[in-house]
Amino acid sequence: xxxxxxxxxxxxxxxxxxxxxxxxxxxxxxxxxxxxxxxxxxxxxxxxxxxxxxxxxxxxxxxxxxxxxxxxxxxxxxxxxxxxxxxxxxxxxxxxxxxxxxxxxxxxxxxxxxxxxxxxxxxxxxxxxxxxxxxxxxxxxxxxxxxxxxxxxxxxxxxxxxxxxxxxxxxxxxxxxxxxxxxxxxxxxxxxxxxxxxxxxxxxxxxxxxxxxxxxxxxxxxxxxxxxxxxxxxxxxxxxxxxxxxxx
Amino acid sequence: xxxxxxxxxxxxxxxxxxxxxxxxxxxxxxxxxxxxxxxxxxxxxxxxxxxxxxxxxxxxxxxxxxxxxxxxxxxxxxxxxxxxxxxxxxxxxxxxxxxxxxxxxxxxxxxxxxxxxxxxxxxxxxxxxxxxxxxxxxxxxxxxxxxxxxxxxxxxxxxxxxxxxxxxxxxxxxxxxxxxxxxxxxxxxxxxxxxxxxxxxxxxxxxxxxxxxxxxxxxxxxxxxxxxxxxxxxxxxxxxxxxxxxxx
Numbered sequence: 001x002x003x004x005x006x007x008x009x010x011x012x013x014x015x016x017x018x019x020x021x022x023x024x025x026x027x028x029x030x031x032x033x034x035x036x037x038x039x040x041x042x043x044x045x046x047x048x049x050x051x052x053x054x055x056x057x058x059x060x061x062x063x064x065x066x067x068x069x070x071x072x073x074x075x076x077x078x079x080x081x082x083x084x085x086x087x088x089x090x091x092x093x094x095x096x097x098x099x100x101x102x103x104x105x106x107x108x109x110x111x112x113x114x115x116x117x118x119x120x121x122x123x124x125x126x127x128x129x130x131x132x133x134x135x136x137x138x139x140x141x142x143x144x145x146x147x148x149x150x151x152x153x154x155x156x157x158x159x160x161x162x163x164x165x166x167x168x169x170x171x172x173x174x175x176x177x178x179x180x181x182x183x184x185x186x187x188x189x190x191x192x193x194x195x196x197x198x199x200x201x202x203x204x205x206x207x208x209x210x211x212x213x214x215x216x217x218x219x220x221x222x223x224x225x226x227x228x229x230x231x232x233x234x235x236x237x238x239x240x241x242x243x244x245x246x247x248x
Numbered sequence: 249x250x251x252x253x254x255x256x257x258x259x260x261x262x263x264x265x266x267x268x269x270x271x272x273x274x275x276x277x278x279x280x281x282x283x284x285x286x287x288x289x290x291x292x293x294x295x296x297x298x299x300x301x302x303x304x305x306x307x308x309x310x311x312x313x314x315x316x317x318x319x320x321x322x323x324x325x326x327x328x329x330x331x332x333x334x335x336x337x338x339x340x341x342x343x344x345x346x347x348x349x350x351x352x353x354x355x356x357x358x359x360x361x362x363x364x365x366x367x368x369x370x371x372x373x374x375x376x377x378x379x380x381x382x383x384x385x386x387x388x389x390x391x392x393x394x395x396x397x398x399x400x401x402x403x404x405x406x407x408x409x410x411x412x413x414x415x416x417x418x419x420x421x422x423x424x425x426x427x428x429x430x431x432x433x434x435x436x437x438x439x440x441x442x443x444x445x446x447x448x449x450x451x452x453x454x455x456x457x458x459x460x461x462x463x464x465x466x467x468x469x470x471x472x473x474x475x476x477x478x479x480x481x482x483x484x485x486x487x488x489x490x491x492x493x494x495x496x
Contacts, residue, residue, distance in 0.1 A: 063463075086458075086466050104434060106441050106456055110448050117437035145434055154428045155435070157470045162421035162435055163442040164457030165486045166414040171451035171493065173410035180402045186352060186393055187403070187410055188447060189365035193354050194411040195443035199436060200358050203419035208354055209412030210334075215311075218334050222405045230489060237482060238413045244478075245419065 002136055005030040005051065007069060008060035009037035009044050011107035012083055015116070016058060016140075017042060022114065025139040029054040034069075048072045056081065056132055058101055059092070067091050079129050085156040088149050089125055099124035099133060102147075104155060106163065121147040121155065172231065179227070204245060211242035250384055253278040253299065255317060256308035257285035257292050259355035260331050263364070264306060264388075265290060270362065273387040277302040282317075296320045304329065304380055306349055307340070315339050327377050333404040336397050337373055347372035347381060350395075352403060354411065369395040369403065420479065427475070452493060459490035 004026060006016050013031070017039055020026045029052050033044035051057075051073050057080045061069050066082045070093040073080070080092055081099040089098040100123040105116060120142045122133040130146070137144035147155065170191060174184045197206045210218040219239055226232045252274060254264050261279070265287055268274045277300050281292035299305075299321050305328045309317050314330050318341040321328070328340055329347040337346040350369040368390045370381040378394070385392035395403065418439060422432045445454045458466040467487055474480045 086469070105438050106445065108445060108449065108454070111441065111444075116441065119434045119437055121434075145431075147430075151428060151430055153469065153473065154424060154430060156466075157473050158421040158424040158430075158435055159438055160457050160470060160483075161417050161424065162439050164455065164459065164490070165482075166417050166439070167442055167445075167451050167455055168486055168490050168493070169409050169414050169417070170446050171455070172489075173406040174451055176402060176406040176409065180399060182395075182399055182402060182406075183393075186367045186369075187406055189367055190353050190407055191410050191414075191443050191446060193359065193364065194415055195439050196359075197354065197356060197415075198418050198439060201356065203415050203422055206356070207412065207415055207419070209408050211412065218404075221334070221401065222408060225401065225405050230485075230492075234413075234485060234489070235408075237478075237485070238416055241420075241478060241482070242412070242416050245416070 001025055001027055002056065002132065002139060003027045003029050003054045004136070005032060005054040005057045006060060007032045007048070007057060007073070009033035009035065009039070010060060010062070011109060012103065013060035014039045014109070015103075015107050015118075016060060018112075018114070019140045019142075023139045023141070026136075049074045051075060055079065056136065058083065063087060067093070070096075079124075079132060081124075081133070085121075085152060085159070089123060097124075097126055097129055099129055100149075100152070101133060101136070102152060103142075104159065118142050120144040121152055123148055123152070172234075176226075207242060207246070209242070211239040212246055212248075214243065214248045249273055249275055250304065250380065250387060251275045251277050251302045252384070253280060253302040253305045254308060255280040255296070255305060255321070257281035257283065257287070258308060258310070259357060260351065261308035262287045262357070263351075263355050263366075264308060266360075266362070267388045267390075271387045271389070274384075297322045299323060303327065304384065306331065311335060315341070318344075327372075327380060329372075329381070333369075333400060333407070337371060345372075345374055345377055347377055348397075348400070349381060349384070350400060351390075352407065366390050368392040369400055371396055371400070420482075424474075455490060455494070457490075459487040460494055460496075462491065462496045 006013055020028050031044045037044045059082045063084050076095050078096045080096045081101040083101055085102050089100050092098040102121040103118045105118045120137045122144050124130045177184045223232050254261050268276050279292045285292045307330045311332050324343050326344045328344045329349040333350050337348050340346040348371040351366045353366045368385045370392050372378045425432045471480050
């Protein structure tokens with residue numbers, strides 16, 4: 001049994017609350033938050049100084065508030081972890097033993113905690129604390145990876161390319177269709193399948209489209225159809241990168 | 249009951265064969281292909297001149313072969329459709345009534361015909377032929393959209409952005425992780441969820457990451473971590489596009 005407290009009531013905090021409720025081996029001591037909140041019939045405690053004894057404290061607040069919140073907790077020599085992808089554990093106040101409990105996933109209120117696969121990147125200041133984070137992942141039924149700060153930064157960078165930038169491409173596709181009175185919904189099954197394909201195919205081998213076919217006529221047609229220089233430029237850059245990758 | 253023939257034994261032809269086998273209202277007259285092939289216990293007929301009478305002929309060959317194959321078919325005044333996203337129906341030989349039967353989806357041998365949602369974009373040279381294509385979609389249990397050549401070109405362009413270019417971003421993410429001895433698999437659940445989010449959220453609202461947070465420190469860290477000028481450039485362009493979209 002692990003006694004834990006969660007600090008923060010945003011999407012990450014709420015997801016962990018949902019998962020903790022489903023685990024028989026976890027005991028939620030407190031859910032702390034600067035603002036009053038509730039979720040799944042659990043209410044937050046708003047006084048951060050009134051913090052009770054637990055085995056681990058999981059800070060789920062925005063990057064810029066981690067340091068401040070860690071200082072306010074009235075604790076010494078306890079295991080405290082943050083959930084940020086881009087911060088070293090030493091952003092946490094050094095009164096305590098520190099660690100990282102980073103979920104490499106995107107959370108919205110619409111997705112259900114139990115339905116989401118969440119790879120956990122874990123790191124601790126002291127080796128002796130690693131076992132507790134491993135057990136915590138097991139009790140939450142989440143796959144875990146021991147990832148140090150340098151590797152976590154690389155993962156975060158790769159996530160920006162594959163997710164933040166992909167999402168912006170979806171946004172461009174939506175603009176292109178809607179500017180031409182076409183329902184963006186028509187594209188959704190294809191977007192899903194393109195993301196599914198990488199589960200069983202290397203993305204280099206899964207590449208399709210005019211660039212990898214070296215179809216100059218279609219490429220020129222597409223560039224003509226685009227209305228802004230920014231999108232024309234982006235189209236040319238991707239086409240060249242795909243050609244380079246395939247040595248065309 | 250619709251009598252149909254399929255011409256071509258690539259991924260698209262094989263997917264249609266799989267779907268036709270599951271429909272009680274479709275009768276496969278012939279499966280024609282220049283090369284010998286078989287799938288689901290059905291063999292292709294290799295002599296294109298020996299084509300039998302059907303209600304509709306669906307040409308599933310590569311873009312550059314559509315015209316040539318349509319000329320070789322020993323048919324007159326029959327309904328012939330191609331499955332290309334980027335060609336007008338008049339690429340088909342004008343001895344016959346022409347149309348388009350374009351599946352807006354990506355096919356690989358690994359995906360199962362029945363599990364894939366395939367939005368069909370349909371168009372016919374003569375109005376009287378539209379009903380047959382609509383019925384064909386219904387019998388194949390596929391959603392259909394009447395889309396003319398101009399709109400089909402726009403859809404194809406939007407698909408290049410949201411799928412071909414996204415796939416290349418997955419490829420870049422794989423390179424970044426593998427160059428740093430990190431298993432690309434860690435990123436797969438996040439890639440899936442990013443594609444799933446657009447089912448219930450506008451991609452503009454689903455945008456996350458350092459660009460939309462205007463997090464200059466992380467943006468500069470990421471650009472420093474990238475090894476090539478091409479990737480640094482791409483990172484800067486996306487960051488600016490996301491900032492512009494969010495008026496940052």
